[in-house]
Amino acid sequence: MILRLAGVSKRFGAVVVADKIDLDVARGEALGIIGANGAGKSSLFNLITGVVTPDAGTVSLGGRDVTKVSLRNRCVAGIGRSFQIPRPFESLTVFENLLVASEYGREHGHRGANELCGSILERTGLAAQANTLAGKLTLLNRKRLEMARALATQPDIVLLDEIAGGLTEAECHELVAFIRQLNQEGVTIVWIEHVVHALLSVVSRLVVLEFGRKIADGEPHAVMNDPEVRRSYLGIDDEVAA
Numbered sequence: 001m002i003l004r005l006a007g008v009s010k011r012f013g014a015v016v017v018a019d020k021i022d023l024d025v026a027r028g029e030a031l032g033i034i035g036a037n038g039a040g041k042s043s044l045f046n047l048i049t050g051v052v053t054p055d056a057g058t059v060s061l062g063g064r065d066v067t068k069v070s071l072r073n074r075c076v077a078g079i080g081r082s083f084q085i086p087r088p089f090e091s092l093t094v095f096e097n098l099l100v101a102s103e104y105g106r107e108h109g110h111r112g113a114n115e116l117c118g119s120i121l122e123r124t125g126l127a128a129q130a131n132t133l134a135g136k137l138t139l140l141n142r143k144r145l146e147m148a149r150a151l152a153t154q155p156d157i158v159l160l161d162e163i164a165g166g167l168t169e170a171e172c173h174e175l176v177a178f179i180r181q182l183n184q185e186g187v188t189i190v191w192i193e194h195v196v197h198a199l200l201s202v203v204s205r206l207v208v209l210e211f212g213r214k215i216a217d218g219e220p221h222a223v224m225n226d227p228e229v230r231r232s233y234l235g236i237d238d239e240v241a242a
């Protein structure tokens with residue numbers, strides 16, 4: 001198991017963002033997470049990466065309890081993340097943004113940072129923008145950079161937060177192909193996404209959150225047809241419809 005959450009709970013005042021969440025993610029898996037706005041999806045990523053400390057429960061990475069480990073050290077231990085709202089260093093170039101991420105993440109080993117970042121630029125389709133200021137990028141390229149920055153930390157598991165929103169159908173297609181390829185190369189993917197058709201074309205398992213509770217976890221199409229999920233996420237009440 002690469003990632004394990006056991007009984008993770010968190011509340012902000014009256015708002016419960018995580019309610020005794022148990023979640024296992026196997027190495028190499030591609031897991032999708034959906035839920036209505038405010039269900040606690042981004043908060044779950046904050047709990048996994050260490051932005052937020054749980055009130056109860058534990059987070060383990062590769063069998064090691066990292067609940068009290070710092071954000072930086074969780075990154076070095078292999079957790080990479082992209083943010084829902086990309087916030088690159090706008091006044092640095094694309095390449096410089098990757099260098100910063102690569103210094104924050106794991107050791108480069110025999111490969112230097114330049115070589116690592118160069119290869120990520122190629123893979124994410126950003127090579128032609130290497131010297132462009134991040135603040136000048138188009139939406140698609142900002143999303144690519146968000147993904148590239150996560151990869152520059154050399155993660156074993158990547159948490160993607162709503163990366164497909166706002167893209168055209170063709171751009172979304174390209175993004176999906178890239179995430180699938182990444183997963184085939186052995187990177188574990190956990191992906192929060194409202195663009196459900198994109199998500200379902202990649203993931204082999206789907207989790208649904210509602211008010212910080214996990215209400216479904218399983219094979220994606222079975223989960224999408226679950227009456228509770230249809231009610232919570234799609235607003236379709238099968239009993240009323242009948």
Ligand SMILES: Nc1ncnc2c1ncn2[C@@H]1O[C@H](COP(=O)(O)OP(=O)(O)OP(=O)(O)O)[C@@H](O)[C@H]1O
Nearest residue numbers: 012015016017035036037038039040041042043044
């Ligand atoms: N640091 C915080 N302090 C107070 N409330 C918070 C904090 N972080 C999140 N919340 C609240 O917790 C709830 C869950 O937020 P979260 O961002 O995790 O939801 P989400 O499922 O990612 O939603 P969306 O799909 O809109 O991104 C929201 O009501 C949010 O306002």
